[in-house]
Amino acid sequence: MNAESAAPARRRLSRAEAKARTRSLLLDAAARVFARKGFTGASVEEIAEAAGFSIGALYSNFGSKEALFLELLADRHTDRIAEAAQALERHPSGTGEAAAELSRLLIAVADKDTDFAPLQAEFWLYAVRNPEVLDTMAANQRAPRHALEQVISTSLTRHDAPADVSAEAVATVVAALFGGLVRQRRIDPASVPEELFGDALRWLFTGIRTGAAAPSDTDDTA
Known part of the structure; x- marks a missing residue:
């Protein structure tokens, strides 16, 4: 048995866990972008890109x-x-x-x-x-x-x-x-x-x- 087949399979996240992870990553990215650009200077596009998600994902989680x-x-x-x-x-x-x-x-x-x-x-x-x-x-x-x-x-x-x-x-x-x-x-x-x-x-x-x-x-x- 090789190492790859012996490694445990990664557990698939539940819908709730995936949503919580997405929100957490968006919040982390927002903190960085807001710190660099200020509230008015930061854009949702920059925040979504920094988190690795689409703008739609940002709006679906936070609305604005x-x-x-x-x-x-x-x-x-x-x-x-x-x-x-x-x-x-x-x-x-x-x-x-x-x-x-x-x-x-x-x-x-x-x-x-x-x-x-x-x-x-x-x-x-x-x-x-x-x-x-x-x-x-x-x-x-x-x-x-x-x-x-x-x-x-x-x-x-x-x-x-x-x-x-x-x-x-x-x-x-x-x-x-x-x-x-x-x-x-x-x-x-x-x-x-x-x-x-x-x-x-x-x-x-x-x-x-x-x-x-x-x-x-x-x-x-x-």
Whole structure:
């Protein structure tokens, strides 16, 4: 028996597996082309060619260049949230180690993922000028935002936050803080030292605890 006949036959991918592989390759190609050309400068033809597929395959999987970018954006957000959740799971007491890990995550995004922050800013401006895209952008970010809310909800419980503190509202603040500090770090690195994000999170949760412990304006102090 020769080596060729002895080699195991390659398993044929199922329809679902083939579709997932195609989507993954298109997303990888899109990330490269967007990084090189920007959102408006990149074309669906270039992305499809870079992935090794037809334009029809791109449209059948994503529908539009905007939808492709939003999927890429949601994947990035989901990955970051997963990293944050892992940091908090490693340090469930909410100690300085968790804050330090989250700070390092922000610095890595700001200093190493240098192509994507400008792309997000470019797409945000594009979406603001195209309200139908803005609506789709909001809808597409709900899943990663919900995942962040779950992480925040766990942290609020650990910090003995009052029941009326909304995990959704705190998640909105944390996401805005992260994105804002990433942009500021890109503009002026010295103004956003490595520990700042972790410090800001401690300030936020300390304020929540302090607010919970403070007497209400309606308390009868007479």
